[in-house]
Amino acid sequence: MPSLNQALRAALAARRDLLTDLHAQGTDCYRLFHGSQEGEPGLTLDRYGPQLLVQSFHQPLDQARLPELEAIVAEFLGDKLLLVYNDRSGGNSRIDRSATSHRADAEALDDLVGHEWGLNYRVRGRHAGQDPLLFLDLRNARGWVKANSAGRSVLNLFAYTCGVGLCAAAGGAREVWNLDFAEGNLAVGRENAALNPDLAPMRFIQSDYFPAIRQLAGLPISRRHGQRLPSYPHLDERRFDLVFLDPPAWAKSAFGTVDLLRDYQSLLKPALLATADDGVLVCCNNLAKVPLAEWRDQVLRCAAKQGRTAREWEVLAPAADFPSQDGKPPLKTLVLRF
Ligand SMILES: C[S@@+](CC[C@H](N)C(=O)[O-])C[C@H]1O[C@@H](n2cnc3c(N)ncnc32)[C@H](O)[C@@H]1O
Known part of the structure; x- marks a missing residue:
């Protein structure tokens, strides 16, 4: 999927200055890839503190691609994040909780903490609701x-x-x-x-x-x-x-x-x-x-x-x-x- 990888690299490069500002102000929760505007409608990549949250909304992502996306983000940030992939392409944006959905490491699904404006926020990759805990x-x-x-x-x-x-x-x-x-x-x-x-x-x-x-x-x-x-x-x-x-x-x-x-x-x-x-x-x-x-x-x-x-x-x-x-x-x- 070279074009997605390219699009992700371009999105990250465009955020370089923003991320410097955000890190300086005590924020490590932000969108890394906003697919609808950056070349892959229905796909988003977000950083929530130590976690990398990938979400698909239109069709499931070929999960074999996940390690490539993860590696590109890790190289850019100089930090390996804990990957969670949630497919929400089923009815009503529900997270696919079937056996075929991506199995994140237990550590990635733990209760984590992200930061914004110097404040601490609960981060949970999967929970009873559909949306992440911070918009x-x-x-x-x-x-x-x-x-x-x-x-x-x-x-x-x-x-x-x-x-x-x-x-x-x-x-x-x-x-x-x-x-x-x-x-x-x-x-x-x-x-x-x-x-x-x-x-x-x-x-x-x-x-x-x-x-x-x-x-x-x-x-x-x-x-x-x-x-x-x-x-x-x-x-x-x-x-x-x-x-x-x-x-x-x-x-x-x-x-x-x-x-x-x-x-x-x-x-x-x-x-x-x-x-x-x-x-x-x-x-x-x-x-x-x-x-x-x-x-x-x-x-x-x-x-x-x-x-x-x-x-x-x-x-x-x-x-x-x-x-x-x-x-x-x-x-x-x-x-x-x-
Ligand atoms: C899109 S979220 C709001 C986002 C929120 N303002 C924030 O800062 O993240 C919608 C919220 O509205 C609540 N909600 C929906 N209908 C409601 C109602 N009739 N009365 C009270 N809360 C409601 C839901 O429980 C949910 O927490």
């Missing part, structure tokens, strides 16, 4: 949070493994809440907190987004089609200085539907109401088919309609390890200052 394209946004949280109360919505919360705590936030409905994800968030014992404690709230944000925003929780709702934790109405809203593309629960394509407003409106009058809202949309300018205008209009016209706004782009030939990376992050 690498959000690194710049996490760095922004770390640099802008001092003295603030921070609400991290759809917190997953709480990387944004960790950055807020490391940046000197006076209070950090992480909210997610998946206890397994929050459990990793707690592990991440334990891996950074010098940080102030954070709060973890296991709740569906809709009842939680509506209570914080002081809005009623309505029944859908007259159905009885599952129970949810009680929260008092309150506002936060910094609210971070990074929802999945689509998710349905008894309380509502998260749908970034058709209905961003339902997520945004209550999040705006839970943001302090002079606060900051950071919101994300990772759907490639949603153009930045269109989504930004929609967000700004929605805020203005709620009487929350942004004083200024700023777009945070992913770093150069997520190149995009058309200048339109799927992950869009918008900072609104009120």
